[in-house]
Amino acid sequence: MQRGVAYGVMAGALWGMVFLVPRVLPDFSPLLLSAGRYTLYGVVSLAAALPVARSLVKRLTREDLAALVKLALVGNLLYYLLLTAAVHLVGIAPASLIVGVLPVTVTLMGRGDRGAVPLARLAWPLALVLAGIGCINIDVFMTAGGAPGSVPTRLLGLACAVGALGCWTWFAVENARYLQRQTHFSGNEWSVLWGVVTGLLGAALWLAIAILPAGGPQGELAQGRWHSFWLLNFCLAIGASWLGNGLWNAASKRLPLTLSGQLIVFETLFALLYAFIYDGRLPRPLELAAILLLVAGVCWSVRQHADDDSGGTARVANNAQGSAH
Numbered sequence: 564m565q566r567g568v569a570y571g572v573m574a575g576a577l578w579g580m581v582f583l584v585p586r587v588l589p590d591f592s593p594l595l596l597s598a599g600r601y602t603l604y605g606v607v608s609l610a611a612a613l614p615v616a617r618s619l620v621k622r623l624t625r626e627d628l629a630a631l632v633k634l635a636l637v638g639n640l641l642y643y644l645l646l647t648a649a650v651h652l653v654g655i656a657p658a659s660l661i662v663g664v665l666p667v668t669v670t671l672m673g674r675g676d677r678g679a680v681p682l683a684r685l686a687w688p689l690a691l692v693l694a695g696i697g698c699i700n701i702d703v704f705m706t707a708g709g710a711p712g713s714v715p716t717r718l719l720g721l722a723c724a725v726g727a728l729g730c731w732t733w734f735a736v737e738n739a740r741y742l743q744r745q746t747h748f749s750g751n752e753w754s755v756l757w758g759v760v761t762g763l764l765g766a767a768l769w770l771a772i773a774i775l776p777a778g779g780p781q782g783e784l785a786q787g788r789w790h791s792f793w794l795l796n797f798c799l800a801i802g803a804s805w806l807g808n809g810l811w812n813a814a815s816k817r818l819p820l821t822l823s824g825q826l827i828v829f830e831t832l833f834a835l836l837y838a839f840i841y842d843g844r845l846p847r848p849l850e851l852a853a854i855l856l857l858v859a860g861v862c863w864s865v866r867q868h869a870d871d872d873s874g875g876t877a878r879v880a881n882n883a884q885g886s887a888h
Contacts, residue, residue, distance in 0.1 A: 567817030570810045571826030577807035579833025581643065582659050583841060584795050585650040591792055593647035597640055598769040599792060603800035604639075605762005611805070612755045619756060622747045627756070630741050635761040638734030639804075640768065645727040652720025655838040656850075660699040661724035663831035666692050666861070668732040670825060688864040692828060695856030699835075702849035735827065739815040754809040761804075825864040828857050 585596060612619060649658040667689055742753060814826065832854060839846055846854065 564818065564822075567814045568822075568826065570814035571818070572829050574807045574810040574814060575826065575829025576833045577802045577810070578830040579835075579837055581646065581799060581803050582650060582655045582834035583837045584799060585647045586655055586838070586841065587795065588788075588792060589651060590788060593644050593651065594768065594772055595792075596647050596796070597644045598765050598772055599796040600643065600799045600804065601639060601761050601765030602769050603762075603765075603793075603796050604758050604804040605760075605765055607800050607805050608755050608758025608762060612759055615752075619748075619752060623756070627745070627748075628760075630737075631757055631760040632764075634734060634738055634741075635757055635764055637730050638738065639757075639761045640764055642727050642730040642734065645723045645730065649720045649724035649727060652716055652723065655834060656699065656702075657721065658724045658727075659831045659834040659838075660696055661721065662728050662731065663696055663699070663828060663857070664728055665731055665735065665827040665830075666825045668728065669735045669827060672732060672736045684867050685864060688825070688860045688867065691856045691860030691863065692825075695853040695860065698849045698853035698856065702847055702853070705849070731827075738812070742812060742815050751809050751812070754805065754812050757808060758805055822864065825861050828861050832857060 584600075585591075585593075588596065591599075646658060646662065649661070670685060670689065748756070818826075835846070835850065835854065
């Protein structure tokens with residue numbers, strides 16, 4: 564369990580970067596950012612898969628392939644497309660706070676899973692998480708300029724963030740359940756296969772952009788901006804996608820869904836931290852209160868699961884079996 568929690572926190576630290584890149588590259592459309600990131604992710608994953616490609620293909624079933632396509636399409640492409648649009652339209656803080664509801668939505672969807680702690684025991688930890696999210700909300704609407712643009716633009720951005728929340732909630736639940744059902748791939752192998760499939764979908768999206776009518780946004784950008792585009796997307800492909808997904812898969816195989824759902828809050832915390840560093844400022848009082856409440860809620864939830872796990876060590880060991888790298 565301790566290793567699973569550590570993997571989940573590290574994955575959150577890497578995933579937090581995905582909120583910052585759209586802010587650094589506001590002149591690139593969500594389609595371009597999604598296509599660039601996941602095409603490179605596919606290249607990196609393919610390189611990692613080549614030494615063991617024959618073994619992976621031999622074990623791959625039709626059910627695995629169908630699951631990979633669904634997870635890559637919803638959990639990667641559609642999620643990042645909506646998230647990037649939300650960051651462009653309303654900024655990092657509102658987008659991250661809405662996606663930060665994931666610990667609640669994933670926990671609620673995972674209530675019936677084996678190993679899940681009863682919801683009554685998670686009521687107070689979840690209350691702290693919700694209080695933290697509420698503090699961020701209040702700060703955003705109390706601070707002038709917290710969300711740029713007109714009211715329709717802000718509403719569209721919030722709708723995109725809610726859509727991203729829905730995509731990630733479905734993905735987190737389905738990926739964790741599938742990983743715990745199948746035993747013929749380790750978390751790292753599953754991440755590599757997932758990356759290859761995502762890369763193929765990203766390449767298809769890039770092809771669709773390329774055949775759009777001439778004069779699209781990609782033709783109006785300076786050459787120097789393209790250098791930044793490819794460099795930052797390569798960093799996301801290696802860190803947030805390949806390594807981050809591998810760490811998350813390793814965490815998902817070691818933890819019950821109600822706990823892994825709580826750990827997604829670290830994606831929000833790191834996204835806010837990176838935003839503060841990029842803006843060159845310290846968090847405001849309400850922002851600091853939100854961070855403390857979110858961390859306290861997750862730590863409390865970890866404690867609840869640790870107490871509950873005293874009689875279920877064998878179950879956790881069985882779930883983790885075959886996932887060591």
